[in-house]
Amino acid sequence: MSIADQFRVVPNFKLNEADANRKVLGASTGVRADDKQSDKLKTAELAENISKLQDVFAANHAPKLLVILQGMDTAGKDGTVKSVFGQLHPLAARTVAFKAPSVAERDHDFLWRIHKEVPGKGEIVIFNRSHYEDVLISKVHGWIDQAECERRFAQIRDFERMLIETGTIVLKFFLHISKDEQKQRLEERLADQDKHWKFDMQDLAERVHWEAYQQAYENALLATDTPLAPWYVIPADSKTQRNLAIATLVFEKLESLKLKFPPGNLEYGKLVVE
Amino acid sequence: MSIADQFRVVPNFKLNEADANRKVLGASTGVRADDKQSDKLKTAELAENISKLQDVFAANHAPKLLVILQGMDTAGKDGTVKSVFGQLHPLAARTVAFKAPSVAERDHDFLWRIHKEVPGKGEIVIFNRSHYEDVLISKVHGWIDQAECERRFAQIRDFERMLIETGTIVLKFFLHISKDEQKQRLEERLADQDKHWKFDMQDLAERVHWEAYQQAYENALLATDTPLAPWYVIPADSKTQRNLAIATLVFEKLESLKLKFPPGNLEYGKLVVE
Numbered sequence: 325m326s327i328a329d330q331f332r333v334v335p336n337f338k339l340n341e342a343d344a345n346r347k348v349l350g351a352s353t354g355v356r357a358d359d360k361q362s363d364k365l366k367t368a369e370l371a372e373n374i375s376k377l378q379d380v381f382a383a384n385h386a387p388k389l390l391v392i393l394q395g396m397d398t399a400g401k402d403g404t405v406k407s408v409f410g411q412l413h414p415l416a417a418r419t420v421a422f423k424a425p426s427v428a429e430r431d432h433d434f435l436w437r438i439h440k441e442v443p444g445k446g447e448i449v450i451f452n453r454s455h456y457e458d459v460l461i462s463k464v465h466g467w468i469d470q471a472e473c474e475r476r477f478a479q480i481r482d483f484e485r486m487l488i489e490t491g492t493i494v495l496k497f498f499l500h501i502s503k504d505e506q507k508q509r510l511e512e513r514l515a516d517q518d519k520h521w522k523f524d525m526q527d528l529a530e531r532v533h534w535e536a537y538q539q540a541y542e543n544a545l546l547a548t549d550t551p552l553a554p555w556y557v558i559p560a561d562s563k564t565q566r567n568l569a570i571a572t573l574v575f576e577k578l579e580s581l582k583l584k585f586p587p588g589n590l591e592y593g594k595l596v597v598e
Numbered sequence: 599m600s601i602a603d604q605f606r607v608v609p610n611f612k613l614n615e616a617d618a619n620r621k622v623l624g625a626s627t628g629v630r631a632d633d634k635q636s637d638k639l640k641t642a643e644l645a646e647n648i649s650k651l652q653d654v655f656a657a658n659h660a661p662k663l664l665v666i667l668q669g670m671d672t673a674g675k676d677g678t679v680k681s682v683f684g685q686l687h688p689l690a691a692r693t694v695a696f697k698a699p700s701v702a703e704r705d706h707d708f709l710w711r712i713h714k715e716v717p718g719k720g721e722i723v724i725f726n727r728s729h730y731e732d733v734l735i736s737k738v739h740g741w742i743d744q745a746e747c748e749r750r751f752a753q754i755r756d757f758e759r760m761l762i763e764t765g766t767i768v769l770k771f772f773l774h775i776s777k778d779e780q781k782q783r784l785e786e787r788l789a790d791q792d793k794h795w796k797f798d799m800q801d802l803a804e805r806v807h808w809e810a811y812q813q814a815y816e817n818a819l820l821a822t823d824t825p826l827a828p829w830y831v832i833p834a835d836s837k838t839q840r841n842l843a844i845a846t847l848v849f850e851k852l853e854s855l856k857l858k859f860p861p862g863n864l865e866y867g868k869l870v871v872e
Contacts, residue, residue, distance in 0.1 A: 385705075428718060431659075431718030431719040431720075431721075432716065432718050432719075432764075433716075433760060433761065433764035433765075433766075434764070435713070435760065436713060436714075436716070439709070439710060439713040439714070440710075440713070442706065442707075442710070444705030444706050445705040445706075446705075447705075475763055479760045479763065482753075482756035482757075482759075482760065483756075483760070485756075486707060486709065486753045486756065486757070487707065489749055489753065490706075490707035490708070491707075492707075
């Protein structure tokens with residue numbers, strides 16, 4: 325089974341049956357210290373190769389890549405950006421973190437601020453949170469009802485289909501952690517003063533809604549997984565396994581494009597630079 | 599027959615059967631000088647009333663109004679903006695003219711630059727040209743084939759439906775002039791040095807494709823007229839009749855919302871300003 329198939333959302337997918345601690349096929353267990361080390365080395369190598377493929381990707385100036393990272397607080401979205409995409413050339417790559425919307429953003433449709441940030445030709449853009457928040461936090465807190473949520477699912481499917489039809493590759497990762505793992509990570513943040521900046525009282529308030537979030541995520545994943553805009557549910561209790569899984573999927577997707585540097589001007593080879 | 603029904607695109611609509619010189623129901627003929635004067639007075643009054651309704655519209659801070667103006671060169675898009683929307687308060691109204699796309703715009707999907715400019719709550723935005731150029735000039739010049747054109751029609755329908763579902767009223771006007779009228783207007787621009795700035799050599803080049811444009815417009819109107827995003831084909835050989843028709847339609851739409859100023863805080867009436 326390919327790594328892509330291993331993590332794809334399937335019909336009748338149940339989030340509470342997905343093991344947040346499941347191992348990446350063929351990878352180390354990620355439990356022993358030397359296993360983690362092995363995961364890290366493999367991920368670093370993949371990140372380097374992703375960066376090399378980016379050169380060709382940018383030079384072709386045709387396809388666009390949009391990577392969407394979603395997950396509960398502490399699921400590791402920031403860490404994934406650093407480990408998997410940290411080697412990308414900033415000229416043709418951007419990470420966009422979507423926080424609570426501004427007044428101007430709330431005055432527009434929820435896709436307004438999202439559409440502005442999608443990649444152009446040859447660009448790789450990583451969304452740290454995204455338009456999916458508008459069917460997650462909004463649904464959990466009852467700011468929208470089920471009918472509005474379904475309308476948004478359809479709007480998201482249409483929007484992503486349009487992006488794909490206009491040359492964008494869309495990869496969506498749900499970083500799946502267990503409730504116990506989140507507890508541990510929040511406690512770590514509270515215990516270490518140097519990690520306090522990452523802590524937000526809101527994280528504890530949201531944790532109370534854990535089950536509602538899991539249900540909202542399951543609904544969203546099922547409603548918006550399409551053949552061309554697939555969702556991957558990445559077991560994320562192990563940080564090194566999570567990074568390795570995502571790095572592998574991104575690398576395999578880029579490699580599958582079989583891009584080459586565009587043919588040069590044959591005359592160029594004959595030019596003399598005085 | 600209401601003025602809205604009079605100009606709505608109907609199934610099996612044929613553009614070459616639409617009279618560019620047809621009169622607005624119940625309006626003057628627009629032919630005699632004093633008729634033109636009467637049209638202008640009525641339009642000015644409507645523009646003033648539209649401006650008054652805008653106050654309530656902006657105060658409600660809920661609905662959004664998007665007006666799309668399309669038409670061949672010299673059809674009168676600029677003149678319509680001035681006559682019908684010239685009285686709007688600039689704080690809550692904008693006109694956006696879409697010219698040839700920039701490099702960054704061409705690197706993105708054709709709706710990217712459009713979505714950025716849609717109205718927020720309480721705002722009135724007028725598009726002078728729009729995303730429809732991407733199924734008109736692009737189709738006429740063969741930059742896209744029929745299959746891509748159909749894909750864009752669907753993307754436009756989805757996009758406009760999303761705007762409507764998120765609180766936007768969408769009014770689309772095709773300013774319909776005859777080929778003879780365009781000839782006359784171009785000649786006027788060439789004869790008057792003060793109008794040379796409005797003339798573009800490209801206008802003559804595009805005029806050669808008149809029939810292809812008419813066909814592309816007919817296809818676009820039929821493919822993207824929906825109950826909530828209707829197209830109105832406005833006879834535009836007479837400038838005063840054109841303005842009167844559009845002013846009437848916009849005024850009637852705003853009035854039909856039956857908006858009132860939001861209820862004030864009852865305590866405010868008791869406050870004393872020292």
